[in-house]
Amino acid sequence: MNEIKIAITDQDIASCWEAMSLLRPMLKEDEFVQQIKEMQKEGYTLLFIFENNRVVSLAGYRIWTMLYCGKMLYIDDLSTLENSRGKGYASTLLNHIYEIAKEQNCISVQLDSGPTRTDAHKLYFKENFTISAFHFNKQL
Numbered sequence: 001m002n003e004i005k006i007a008i009t010d011q012d013i014a015s016c017w018e019a020m021s022l023l024r025p026m027l028k029e030d031e032f033v034q035q036i037k038e039m040q041k042e043g044y045t046l047l048f049i050f051e052n053n054r055v056v057s058l059a060g061y062r063i064w065t066m067l068y069c070g071k072m073l074y075i076d077d078l079s080t081l082e083n084s085r086g087k088g089y090a091s092t093l094l095n096h097i098y099e100i101a102k103e104q105n106c107i108s109v110q111l112d113s114g115p116t117r118t119d120a121h122k123l124y125f126k127e128n129f130t131i132s133a134f135h136f137n138k139q140l
Helices: 010-015 017-023 029-041 089-103 118-126
Strands: 004-006 045-051 054-066 070-080 108-111
Touching: 004 089, 010 029, 010 045, 017 029, 017 054, 017 070, 029 045, 029 054, 045 089, 054 089, 070 089, 089 108
Parallel strands: 070 108
Antiparallel strands: 004 045, 045 054, 054 070
């Protein structure tokens, strides 16, 4: 079984760059570690699976409460290296996240996904996620 670790050290965080950059290509590698550390101050947790001397999959989440849904675990990021997809890494991370959510008395696990990420959507539907809202964004 693949061990899931929490990225705490600068080295752990930096090792997640390759997998994260696939999902978030707008990020800058030289700012990545500091950006994650700032997010960690806001409750963000970065999980990863390390195999064959590299991070093959990761998930970043935070827990918060909103009036419309109560306490939730929100998945900010879920990414797997292209040549490691289809091997169950994302499902392993999701199952771990479900357990964390239950331990933290969350009512739900939620995430947003871009409309063109159909491969990811297949996984989310398989995991019994439903489409529950439109997400609107106004750039300032």
